[in-house]
Amino acid sequence: MDRFSKFHPIFHFLYFIGMFVLVVSVYNPFFVLPSLVGALLYEVKIRGKEALSSLKFSVVMILVIGLFNMLFAHYGLTVLFTIGDTEFTLEALFYGINQGFVVAAMVLWFGIFGRVVDSEKVIYAFRFAPKIALLFSMVLGFIPRFTKKLGDIETAALALDGGKKPKNKLKAALNNLSALVTYSLESSIITADSMTARGYNPKAVRYSRYKFKFADGVLIALSAVCLFYVIFAKASDRITFVIDPRIYSKTFDVLAFLLFLLLSFLPLITDLTEEFLWKISYAKN
Structure with a gap:
């Protein structure tokens, strides 16, 4: 409770x-x-x-x-x-x-x-500032979402290497970060297109x-x-x-x-x- x-x-x-x-x-x-x-x-x-x-x-x-x-x-x-x-x-x-x-x-x-x-x-x-509210709420939602996705990327990379830990940890971390950035950009585009298709209006009255x-x-x-x-x-x-x-x-x-x-x-x-x-x-x- x-x-x-x-x-x-x-x-x-x-x-x-x-x-x-x-x-x-x-x-x-x-x-x-x-x-x-x-x-x-x-x-x-x-x-x-x-x-x-x-x-x-x-x-x-x-x-x-x-x-x-x-x-x-x-x-x-x-x-x-x-x-x-x-x-x-x-x-x-x-x-x-x-x-x-x-x-x-x-x-x-x-x-x-x-x-x-x-x-x-x-x-x-x-x-009173719907665009700022939307941006702030999306940032708060992206943090746990991207943290979970980074864990999935690391697990997938580990599986591709046969379960062996990478010798060059810095290179592996950069590759995982690159994959996460690519995913975040694609996810942002998909979210924007979805909101446009559904007729999002920041000035609309909300319950x-x-x-x-x-x-x-x-x-x-x-x-x-x-x-x-x-x-x-x-x-x-x-x-x-x-x-x-x-x-x-x-x-x-x-x-x-x-x-x-x-x-x-x-x-x-x-x-x-x-x-x-x-x-x-x-x-x-």
């Missing part, structure tokens, strides 16, 4: 835009980490065991960016070890890990956005099944309050975290942290609340 994805498209767009802005702009590990955890828990709630791939990706991304930054950026006072004349510091490693948290959180939230906001919601939200409810208004107001207060706390230096030359939290606003925590776990909270109410209703009957 995914109650969060059933809310009004306007709320979804405002919520995800707010999350993207906060994750990128706040850049405080006390805020970025809850955002990452909230996205992971929602993934587990919706996808179950399939969400383990997201967890593995997040761990690898964080470790790679953290180690890369420590190896090539040298600042801070806490030296972990020295190789020759080069000092590798805890501050550089911590900054890289925090950067990995940001990247992993953004990727997870974009993935959730792609599953929650389908093409119909995009067209509804941008109905919408979305109705703005009281719960949507409450969630929009709640999200707006959380978003604006956290931005205010960031702009007024109430949630400042310092990494160079030493790692410490300069200022910390408890209310901003709690509101950001609520915003990060809002999808999971709405789903769990819906399940709890449904179970109570079922028990009464």
Whole structure:
């Protein structure tokens, strides 16, 4: 049961835009980490065991960016070890890990956005600009479609080679990419011809099944309050975290942290609340 994805498209767009802005702009590990955890828990709630791939990706991304930054950026006072004349510091490693948290959180939230906001919601939200809505919805639809097609191309290429892995992986990857580009161009032409043949008119009146409810208004107001207060706390230096030359939290606003925590776990909270109410209703009957 995914109650969060059933809310009004306007709320979804405002919520995800707010999350993207906060994750990128706040850049405080006390805020970025809850955002990452909230996205992971929602993934587990919706996808179950399939969400383990997201967890593995997040761990690898964080470790790679953290180690890369420590190896090539040298600042801070806490030296972990020295190789020759080069000092590798805890501050550089911590900054890289925090950067990995940001990247992993953004990727997870974009993935959730792609599953929650389908093409119909995009067209509804941008109905004042139908051509932009159509383009955006087609892009969202092409991403999973082309990802699946790339897997099919790789499987076919592997079968043609008798199940043997290619010796030149770079050449094989370029050949697969070339086949995918050819397929995407042909698919685009077929889609355009099909829409023309069916008399597509971007200005035509469309039926919408979305109705703005009281719960949507409450969630929009709640999200707006959380978003604006956290931005205010960031702009007024109430949630400042310092990494160079030493790692410490300069200022910390408890209310901003709690509101950001609520915003990060809002999808999971709405789903769990819906399940709890449904179970109570079922028990009464």
